[in-house]
Amino acid sequence: MxxxxxxxxxxxxxxxxxxxxxxxxxxxxxxxxxxxxxxxxxxxxxxxxxxxxxxxxxxxxxxxxxxxxxxxxxxxxxxxxxxxxxxxxxxxxxxxxxxxxxxxxxxxxxxxxxxxxxxxxxxxxxxxxxxxxxxxxxxxxxxxxxxxxxxxxxxxxxxxxxxxxxxxxxxxxxxxxxxxRAGPQGAPDAAIRAAAQMIGQAASPLLLAGEAVQHHRCQSLLVRLAEKLGGPVLTTFAGSGVIAASHPQALLFQSEAGQQAIARSDLVLAVGTCFPENANYGRLQAFAAHDEQRRFIALDTDLAAVGSNRPVDLAVPGDLELTLRQLIEALPERGLDSRLPEWKSLQAREHEAAVAAIPDRGALHPSRMMLEARQAIPDDTTIVLDGGLTIFYQHAFFEKRGADFIYGAHYSHLGCGLPQAVGVQLAQGRERPVCLITGDGALGFHFMELETAVRHHLPLVVLVNDDRALGAEVAAHMNHIGHTIEARFSEVRYDQMMIAMGGHGELVEHARDVQPAIRRAFASGKTALVQVRTDPQASHLEPHPFAAARASWINADVEDRYGR
Structure with a gap:
């Protein structure tokens, strides 16, 4: 042959x-x-x-x-x-x-x-x-x-x-x-017993989940483990969505409630994460509080990766699905942490305050766009994410209701979202909806992959935060230069380009029109694009959501090692 x-x-x-x-x-x-x-x-x-x-x-x-x-x-x-x-x-x-x-x-x-x-x-x-x-x-x-x-x-x-x-x-x-090649291997029994013993001795265990939970299709097992532990569950940026935000144990990592839960924990069980920079390497910011009294267990597929970003007390190596099943079997039921209702209430108040603080300058704010979009996008939709500041508006105001949020949160390669969404829709077939939430800057990198989606008859829906700019760069330029240099775009009718390719396209400029446009896009059965014109001033007139957290990712480790 x-x-x-x-x-x-x-x-x-x-x-x-x-x-x-x-x-x-x-x-x-x-x-x-x-x-x-x-x-x-x-x-x-x-x-x-x-x-x-x-x-x-x-x-x-x-x-x-x-x-x-x-x-x-x-x-x-x-x-x-x-x-x-x-x-x-x-x-x-x-x-x-x-x-x-x-x-x-x-x-x-x-x-x-x-x-x-x-x-x-x-x-x-x-x-x-x-x-x-x-x-x-x-x-x-x-x-x-x-x-x-x-x-x-x-x-x-x-x-x-x-x-x-x-x-x-x-x-x-x-x-x-x-x-x-070797097939999936479970963890050694001794490691499982040691993990169960450490968890049993902990007064305030916390579970931190990463993207490997999704890649190994272990979301339901993670929830079962969480419910046995009874403590708060946080995810890394890349692990977003592996547990629904409405779950009584789920807290947003970047929220004040999440940070309090970290600071007060005496054991962290890390599942499918390397403690990345955007989780403060598991040792900075809130983790630094009482770190000498906190113990760490890492469930990982790679022994060589354990301890790289922070020391751990116990490594539990093996296929993630198998090790989760082993640990679930070994653990007794624990009651819910008594502080969880207080933390959930605090997080709800934080969110309400953030919603109330969304500016209204007449133009549609990208935060408001995310709130409206969440009401129209079906809960079982697989969400693919791309963009710079668009990611942060989404993270703050687009509730995680499903199990699949696809985002390259480690490398954050701008422009990969559209082709990734094509791959996701091909993998899942036409039955399960897929939506790409992207900024206009990211969309421009590989816009013609919309033709690929049309050619393959994919009912992919693309939601574009169109502020006619590279938002993060606009903010930096305005603060440093006083004006922008090649960080703003001309007005482009992406919706008409989508129609020209044989898909469904709509342009939206007001909050009241976002939900109906998204629903029509999903109902069309075609590759669809909803272009939402948002406030081009939003990126620099007020800090984006979690701006302080983002700064800590970039600076905290260097300052910890070398000083300011």
Whole structure:
């Protein structure tokens, strides 16, 4: 068979459902066999979006997907997305074509469609290899899957000569994944017993959940564990939505109530998080209060990651689903922390005060837009997030009611939201709604992926916070310069562009029109865009929500280590 067919067979037996690749000549045999094998074949308008879409697919399935790039510039376009996948700990198999090795290794200048890419991917990915013969593809892909999903997940890169995928080879029988890589492993019994004992001795345990809970599809297990613990549950920025905000134990990390709960805890059980910078590394700000009396337990898939950002007292390594089940089984029921009603009440008052403080200058404030949008977007909708300040308005005023909020909160790669939303909708099918909440700046990076969504008949709804600016940059420019330099945009009718592509588009300028427009967008059954014109002054006339928290992420660790 051809190497292209072999690649597809190896992908399919690993549970890969989608191949993201433009219809380039260097992937034509892979695409032909992928189509014949019943895999989704999805051609983005930009190669980076192949990786971003694969990331979105993984985020709601827990299964890595494949992205391909054409030789030369096509592979180079994959590189920034590979960085994002690496920083967000998302496994993607990235394939890159290159010129024939005779040309690739020649000492020449001015070669067409040629650049040495494998050394660059090797610096970013967990594994990078050049396949020099069709016989090598099995070893390369088996090692790729081993590395991608082991420990802390991440992308891998496999490069092959541009015409090699059409070459035939006499391959042996497929080796099933269970024979070339280890399956999910639970935690050692001793670690589970030690964790149960420490939790039993704690007076005020707190649970901190991260994005790995979502990636491993463990939301319901996390809630069961939380209810056994009885204490407050906080999530990192990337873990938003893994527990509903209405749950009696759920507190917003950035709220005063959340900070009080952290400061008064004597044990933190961290599940699927590395204690990232936007969670103050688990040792700064509120964590610094009484830290010497607080104990830490980390449930993580990667022993090498434990203790990197802060010391922990106990590591519980293993597959997250299995370790959660083990710990739930080992723990007795505890009653609810008596302070939770007080903290929930405090958080409600904080929110009411924040709503009351939303300015009304005549133009629609982005905070008000989020409040209106929450009332119109169905609760079971998977939310994908993108943008700068848009993220913060959303975090403060768009209640987390569902289980899936997709956001690359570690690297915050602007512009990846739209292709990720395409991947999410492809993974979930047409039955479950998907909504991208984005700023206009982020939307502009890969706007043409809306055509990809239309081409695949995806009922994706895009909600745009259109303040005609890069909001965070406007605020910085106004404070430092007194005017903006290339941080504002002209007025663009994104809704009309959406209609021109064959989708549904609406422009909204008043709060009263936001909900009806969103409901019509979902009802259309088409790829839809609701463009909400918001107050362009909001970004710099008042601090955005959680502005102080954001500043602490950036500055607190440096100041702690080196002083002000």
């Amino acid at each position: 051809s190497m292209g067919q072999r690649i597809v067979e190896l992908l399919k037996q690993e549970g890969v459902r989608a191949v993201f690749s433009q219809g380039d000549i260097t992937t034509r045999d892979v695409l032909m066999h992928a189509e014949r094998a019943g895999l989704l074949t999805v051609g983005p308008r930009h190669e980076a979006c192949a990786v971003f879409a694969a990331m979105g697919f993984y985020a709601v399935t827990g299964r890595p997907q494949a992205a391909f790039g054409a030789m030369g510039p096509g592979v180079a376009n994959l590189l920034p997305a590979a960085v994002a996948a690496s920083r967000e700990h998302i496994p993607v198999l990235i394939f890159g074509a290159r010129r024939h090795q005779g040309a690739a290794h020649a000492i020449r200048r001015g070669q067409w469609l040629s650049a040495p890419m494998e050394p660059l991917f090797a610096q970013i990915c967990k594994f990078a290899v050049v396949v020099r013969h069709p016989a090598e593809i099995d070893d390369a892909m088996q090692e790729g899957f081993r590395r991608a999903v082991s420990g802390t997940p991440g992308p891998v890169y496999i490069e092959y000569d541009s015409m090699m995928h059409i070459q035939a080879w006499d391959y042996p029988a497929l080796v099933p994944p269970s024979r070339y």
